Amino acid sequence: MGPLLGLSRGIDALNGAVGKVCAVLCLAAALISAGNAFWRYLFRDSSNGLLEIQWYLFSAMFLGAAAYTLLKNEHVRVDVLYGGLSERKKLWLDLVCTVLFLVPFAGLMTYWCYEYLFLPAWLGNEQSSAPGGLVRWPVKLIPVVGFALLLLQAFSEIIKHIAALQGEIHIDTSYEKPVQ
Template sequence: MDRVLRLIDKLSEYCSKAFAWLIIPMVGGLFYEVVARYVFNAPTIWAYDLTYMLYGALFVMGSAYALSQNRHVRIDVFYANFSSRRKGMVDVILYLVLFFPPILALLIKGVEYAAFSWSMREVSAAGAWRPPLYPLKTIFPVAMAVLLLQGVAQFIRSLRRARGSEVTS
């Protein structure tokens, strides 16, 4: 079981690091837009769309890795003072009530939206250059699937901690 948990952690890390490379074209596009707009007074029609698409992909694909590293928001007022076992119990309950239902809903709806987008080869109506949206809409359910897998791994670790078992990373 520990091997499977480590494999899920590696998948989350790989996805996050692979998509982190999107920062380079994102910053490049923004830099180009600033120079074009303020130096040459010739703004682009594509830089804003490209930037929010790349940032959106980067953001959602990094969510599973953030979960694996315990980087998501947590209210530590009470939690920090709990024993390891009690933290495990709280985490188990919160995963069941607050994590899995919305992530499953987002995954299911994300697959539906992506499939519909692919079926009509959807393009952006907002941008003048009309970039395709279906690749971007495909990234979301993929990210939710990886996040769900990482959530299962974290849930198993929390369950072990709640039972008083030793937790391995």
């Protein structure tokens, strides 16, 4: 399990860094929004490019933070069932649900977003129809990257849960932060 736990730590570090970038993107989106509103009211002019970059940033924040949210165990969970389980049963439930639901979902979404969203936009050099709008392929790459990061984090969680079930690490199932 040692090399796999090392891989898990690397994935966790990657998604931890992406989560921090998402926080900065939130600030950037707010500043661009405020600046665009200020410019619009002051000069009665607006930029479609600035409006679209806000959407791009929101997309990056939302999809980039999904893996970070899983890393921090902040996804919504139905505590009616989960809260009454023992630590070991929580580990098993998380492991089984990650393998049966999250991995297939994130894997399919990564593939579909690449194949049917990003690739046509890239190959067709898709542009915004709005005057002053932006190129579309970067925003269509964001879901591919976001779901790929979520898939990687799912693998990291699987590794940590198997290690915890084998007694190699401890996961606090209320926060799922491994203690080594």
